[in-house]
Amino acid sequence: MPELPEVETIRRQLARKIIGKRLDKKTIKGLRRRGKFLIIDFKEGSSLVIHLKLTGQLVFNGRPNKYTRHIFKFNDNSQLLFNDARKLGWWKVVESSDNIEKRLGPEALKISLAGFEKALLKRPQARIKPLLMDQKFIAGLGNIYSDEILFAARINPSRRVKTLSGGERKRIYENMAEILKAAINSKGSSVRYYLDAGGKKGAYVKYHNVYQRDGKKCLRCGATIKKIKLGGRSARFCPNCQKP
DNA sequence: ACAATATCCTGCGAGC
DNA sequence: TGCTCGCAGGATATTG
Numbered sequence A: 001m002p003e004l005p006e007v008e009t010i011r012r013q014l015a016r017k018i019i020g021k022r023l024d025k026k027t028i029k030g031l032r033r034r035g036k037f038l039i040i041d042f043k044e045g046s047s048l049v050i051h052l053k054l055t056g057q058l059v060f061n062g063r064p065n066k067y068t069r070h071i072f073k074f075n076d077n078s079q080l081l082f083n084d085a086r087k088l089g090w091w092k093v094v095e096s097s098d099n100i101e102k103r104l105g106p107e108a109l110k111i112s113l114a115g116f117e118k119a120l121l122k123r124p125q126a127r128i129k130p131l132l133m134d135q136k137f138i139a140g141l142g143n144i145y146s147d148e149i150l151f152a153a154r155i156n157p158s159r160r161v162k163t164l165s166g167g168e169r170k171r172i173y174e175n176m177a178e179i180l181k182a183a184i185n186s187k188g189s190s191v192r193y194y195l196d197a198g199g200k201k202g203a204y205v206k207y208h209n210v211y212q213r214d215g216k217k218c219l220r221c222g223a224t225i226k227k228i229k230l231g232g233r234s235a236r237f238c239p240n241c242q243k244p
Numbered sequence B: 001a002c003a004a005t006a007t008c009c010t011g012c013g014a015g016c
Numbered sequence C: 001t002g003c004t005c006g007c008a009g010g011a012t013a014t015t016g
Helices: A004-016 A098-103 A115-120 A128-133 A143-153 A166-185
Strands: A027-034 A036-040 A047-051 A056-060 A066-071 A081-084 A090-094 A228-232 A232-238
Touching: A004 A027, A004 A036, A004 A056, A004 A166, A027 A166, A047 A056, A047 A098, A128 A143, A128 A232, A143 A166, A143 A232
Parallel strands: none
Antiparallel strands: A027 A036, A036 A047, A047 A090, A056 A081, A066 A081, A228 A232
16 A cells, blocks of 8 residues: 555655656656655656555566556656556646645645644544544555554544644654654555565565554554554554553 | 545455 | 455545
8 A cells, every 4th residue: 555655665766767768758857756646747847647546556667467557668668567456546647736736735754743733733623543644634644654653652543633632742743754764764565565666565564563463462562453443444553552 | 524435446365 | 166245445525
């Protein structure tokens, strides 16, 4: 499930490979990431926007397989595969990325603690886990990292924002930054489908404490990790470390 | 303002 | 072995 660290990993790897190359007579100027969107900017002014959704992969110079939905071919005969087992991902050429910008809140790795606090103040009734996954609130977090951040911060995912103390809000903020950076350093989390631009798996899975560990022992206290539904999504947490 | 549900889609594992 | 079924979740739309 590509979230911020996975898309950022792909962005960094691809930037080294394709900047300056031509795609359909347009020259690639640079690559940006906004939330979970990858944006390839052309010198001519337009941009190619890509969203990998659940199972999308972008593999540079890989071998096509039955999940290859599209092949971006560059002027030097190198190519980029868009593989997507579940076909939910998409790509589109746009003249401006304003539409993307409108749908997203501040970047999870760029927001300040003060900015985070201010954003939380506007949503006192919201439960913290679905809120962290709301891209209009903060851009970049999905189910894996929201679970891991709340475990690290020792906050129950069902907690409403207004019940959080200043210390708890700060713990969430600090663990968010720390975990996202660590995950980028490990080139993301490969749970089932995710591969980086070199077709390799991300290593951060070995640091997961709760995601897809329901029924197993908490690595911190030994209690059994629970799974509940929140906002239509599963949330995993330790009932002992993350009390209501 | 927040919650819940459906939608898109298919691979996978569980259970019979 | 093979079938059905539920689940996985990113974003969006809709209804309560």
